[in-house]
Amino acid sequence: MVTCEQLTLKVERDLGLDPRKLSAHLVSVGECSDRSAFKALFDHFAPRLKSFYIRSGSSEPFAEELVQETFMSIWRKAGLYDPAKAAASTWIFTIARNLRIDRLRKEGRFVQKEEFFFEQAMVEEGDQEAYVDQGVIGEAVEVALTQLPSNQAEVIKLSFYEHATHAEIASRLQLPLGTVKSRLRLAFGRLRTLLADLEQ
Amino acid sequence: MINHHPSDETILSYAAGAMSAASRLFVSSHLSVCESCRERVRTAEVVGGVLLNDIECTPVSADAFDQLMARIDSNAVETSAVNGVGTSSSKVASADMVGLPEPLQLLLDGGFDELKWKTVAPGVKQYPLPVDVLPGEKVRLLKLSPGFVTPEHSHHGHEMTMVLKGSFSDETGRYKAGDVQEMDGSVHHQPIADTEEDCICLVVTDAPLQFKGVINKLLQPFIGF
């Protein structure tokens, strides 16, 4: 039996697996319901997803339940995953984000079919672009994020980890709304320039 | 051809899931008709993936994986049923709804002609959409009669407008079906429905608009903009 105290102490950084390996595991789950690949994905992502949900305001037991639900979705939807279009972490992020919107935001979703609609759109398009390895893109974005000025990285993290709206970020950081927006705009502009360079 | 798109900060917050339900409805309505913005969202989602990978680890309970597999095995039948969601849509789009963004179609009971529009001022009708909103936020369809000139106004908060039918023009340009206008703070503008047909827009506002001039101020409580 692990106590809460031990749990907190055990929180640590884990560099985890190579992105290409994670993608390959996800493909195996989709193609042949590969349980050992699924276990590898679980070992890598479950502790991260649990932190993700806790940062979104969920209690620890509920975060654990949401991790279970996330993996049930992954198991069901893995057949839709295309490694040419998204890294495993990106694809799993979108599942977790949608689940979070569905379960944690009090105003809820406007319509339950939204997610399905965009999954279809994701599957059908994106072939026409020049092929760039998703692992390479992920690495480039990771480097770019570490190079952002700290005030831009801060608003990005508040958006993605704590789903803070522009107005919420402004009040949290005591900044004018326009400043929050321009920081987000600058950060995104920088990432896009970088990705455009990769595609050439 | 769509010429006006949501801002980068709006796309980023959409990808982050950091938006009200009304704003999500707005952005996804635009995405459903705009491939280039779907591509922008995919780019922003890469950031989400990288941040998910970079987050600290919180251990899950020791038997979490076994529990998960037990649930998956007992759910085996449900799997295919869940995959069928969306293909079994019982709603048949009326002729008037063809070409409407799909997220909106799912919210509306009928085409534009069948909606119960309420007149808010001569030449302006509105239809509030059934979406839960944040305090001070509004999400609705607005219908401007041909040639209707909106009283000049400015914005205290944020306003996002997407044209669904017809078109309008203001100082910043011409907006046609699919085009998005985002307005902030102190911008004054005076949109005009500029063709022979009604101009119908999806509009999300997060604070009341301020009208210029005494007459317009008298109108304001009515219009409830």
Ligand SMILES: [Zn+2]
């Ligand atoms: Zn667009």
